Amino acid sequence: MGSLKSLFAPTDMTSGAPWKKIVAFAIPMLIGNIAQQLYNTVDSIVVGRYVGDNALAAVGSAGPILNLLLVLFVGISVGASIMVSQYFGAKEREELSGTIGCCITLTAISSVIIMALAPMLIRPMLHLLNTPDSIINWCDSYLTILFIGIAGMAFYNILSGILRGLGDSVSALIYLLVSTVLNIILDIWFVAGLSMEVAGVALATAIAQGISALLCLWKLSRMKEIFDLKPHYLKPGKRHSIMIVKLGLPSGLTQAIFSMAMIIVQSLTNSFGEMVIAANVIIMRVDGFAMMPNFSFGTAMTTYAGQNVGAKDYKRVEEGAKQGTLIAAAVSTVITLLILLFGKYLMGVFTETVELVNLSNHMMHILAAGYIAMAVTQSLSGVMRGAGDTMTPMWISLFTTVALRVPVAYGIAWLTRSELYPNGRSECIFISLLVSWVIGALITAICYRRGKWKAKSI
Numbered sequence: 001m002g003s004l005k006s007l008f009a010p011t012d013m014t015s016g017a018p019w020k021k022i023v024a025f026a027i028p029m030l031i032g033n034i035a036q037q038l039y040n041t042v043d044s045i046v047v048g049r050y051v052g053d054n055a056l057a058a059v060g061s062a063g064p065i066l067n068l069l070l071v072l073f074v075g076i077s078v079g080a081s082i083m084v085s086q087y088f089g090a091k092e093r094e095e096l097s098g099t100i101g102c103c104i105t106l107t108a109i110s111s112v113i114i115m116a117l118a119p120m121l122i123r124p125m126l127h128l129l130n131t132p133d134s135i136i137n138w139c140d141s142y143l144t145i146l147f148i149g150i151a152g153m154a155f156y157n158i159l160s161g162i163l164r165g166l167g168d169s170v171s172a173l174i175y176l177l178v179s180t181v182l183n184i185i186l187d188i189w190f191v192a193g194l195s196m197e198v199a200g201v202a203l204a205t206a207i208a209q210g211i212s213a214l215l216c217l218w219k220l221s222r223m224k225e226i227f228d229l230k231p232h233y234l235k236p237g238k239r240h241s242i243m244i245v246k247l248g249l250p251s252g253l254t255q256a257i258f259s260m261a262m263i264i265v266q267s268l269t270n271s272f273g274e275m276v277i278a279a280n281v282i283i284m285r286v287d288g289f290a291m292m293p294n295f296s297f298g299t300a301m302t303t304y305a306g307q308n309v310g311a312k313d314y315k316r317v318e319e320g321a322k323q324g325t326l327i328a329a330a331v332s333t334v335i336t337l338l339i340l341l342f343g344k345y346l347m348g349v350f351t352e353t354v355e356l357v358n359l360s361n362h363m364m365h366i367l368a369a370g371y372i373a374m375a376v377t378q379s380l381s382g383v384m385r386g387a388g389d390t391m392t393p394m395w396i397s398l399f400t401t402v403a404l405r406v407p408v409a410y411g412i413a414w415l416t417r418s419e420l421y422p423n424g425r426s427e428c429i430f431i432s433l434l435v436s437w438v439i440g441a442l443i444t445a446i447c448y449r450r451g452k453w454k455a456k457s458i
Contacts, residue, residue: 013167013304014089014311018320019327022300028173029164029296034289035173035180046187046201066143073154074255076106077161079248082385083240084165085306092310093227100162100220101233102240107158109236111151118147138198145202152210159216164303166226171219179212250394261401265409265429272426279360280429286346286364290335290371297328298378305386314454317383321448325379332375339368366430373441380448388456392447400440408432 013021080103087096122143126136146153156179160172183204190200221229269280301324308317339346347360381393409432413424447453 012089013307013320014313014316018304018316019323022297022304022320022324023327025167025303026293026296026300028170029299030292032173032176033292033296035176038180046191066146070153073107073110073157075248075250075252076103076110076244077157077248078252078385078390079244079246080158081161081165081302082247082306082388082390083243084162085167085303085386086310086388088166088226089307089310090312097227097229097233098240099244100227100229102236102244103158103162104155105234105236106241106244107154108151111154114150114154115148118150119144122147142198142202145199146206149203149206149210152206152208152213155213156209156216159213159220162220163216164299165306166223167303167307168219172216175212175215175219178215179208182211183208247388247390250390254394254397257398257402261406264406265432268409268413269426269429271423272429275356275359276426276429278356279363282347282356282360283364283367283430286339287367290339291374293331293335294328294371294374294378297324297331297375298382300324301379301382302386305383307386309387309454317387321380321383324383325376328375328379329372332371336368336371339364339371343368363427363430366427367434370434370437373437376441377437377444380444384448384453384456387453389453392453393444396440396443396447399443400436404439405432405436408435 013025080099083099084096087099122140123136126139156175160175163172186204186207187201190196190204194200196203223229269277301321304320304324305317308314308320343361343364344357347357347364377396381396384390384392409428412428412431416425416428417423
């Protein structure tokens with residue numbers, strides 16, 4: 001019973017073998033990322049199977065607007081996780097209590113603002129994106145329901161970020177799994193049973209994430225031995241609010257600009273025709289799973305570094321950074337080998353068209369080695385973020401995504417134009433991504449070695 005209780009307890013990562021702490025923290029994160037991917041996949045499967053292709057397109061078309069308006073919560077979540085991990089590592093109960101209370105209030109205020117403004121902005125934004133008339137009403141109803149119920153999605157992301165900052169990645173995972181199962185059940189009931197179409201998928205998502213948010217809040221309310229969740233801590237202090245925004249804003253901006261750069265590259269992808277577009281969709285689905293270990297180790301390194309920087313043990317931070325990065329790179333090497341050996345079978349899961357399978361497999365071979373580079377980038381960026389340096393990873397990401405990838409992609413396309421390939425070679429899309437990943441890893445390693453992140457502790 002004691003071992004089960006300790007599994008759900010906050011993890012002190014300032015003692016013990018660094019690699020064991022990092023791996024133990026990363027594994028639940030990895031399982032959670034897989035569940036999150038399935039969460040989104042099930043929505044698409046249910047609406048596609050029971051409503052039709054146009055409904056599926058509506059859910060997909062709504063994605064960019066949803067991601068753009070969620071950037072605010074991404075920023076709060078990152079800032080909260082960094083501050084919580086550092087104060088927890090420093091054993092500063094008062095500061096930890098104030099930070100958590102401030103996060104809860106900021107999330108509530110942000111939710112109310114988005115609930116009020118988003119429904120008025122959705123329709124104009126859909127017209128701005130040239131959403132087809134055949135699906136615009138579905139897109140509108142889908143997004144309206146999600147944004148009216150935005151509090152559940154927002155609080156789950158913020159509160160699970162706080163739990164991870166305290167070293168408890170298991171509870172956040174369990175609540176996500178509960179939410180995923182509930183979402184699947186409600187999806188099928190609302191869409192297949194009650195014929196609610198796209199609105200049913202949105203309602204199921206809002207309810208499921210609301211339940212997971214309440215579970216996270218319940219868990220935090222029981223951690224009285226670590227911090228206090230009293231009414232006066234809910235008053236957002238100026239210092240805590242500014243620090244959360246300062247730490248989290250770079251990550252939010254990075255995601256926003258990254259999404260916009262992907263839209264620019266997507267326009268290039270579309271110029272190569274349906275076959276390349278379909279191949280890109282397949283590759284991005286495989287990429288979603290292949291990149292999960294890197295993101296999981298990145299988050300683990302943020303919490304690990306945050307706690308040890310809070311404890312002012314920089315030698316241990318560097319020891320863990322080395323061990324964690326090596327393990328992440330080893331895992332990515334295995335994934336790369338699996339892609340190279342079994343890529344054709346992976347692509348065959350999505351389509352029976354031989355030409356499309358071969359094209360997707362060819363493109364994936366170009367990209368495969370990049371996952372090892374991304375292991376280095378995510379791990380060392382996680383260390384810098386945990387130490388409080390969120391600006392350096394942001395600038396590196398912006399440079400590699402906007403200033404490097406986009407020009408390289410269009411440059412290769414222009415240089416490879418011919419009678420056979422009037423728009424250039426479609427490989428440019430994935431060569432540019434590989435180049436940005438490798439250069440990004442080199443720049444990240446250099447910035448980490450320079451050590452300026454050590455002076456960023458809060």
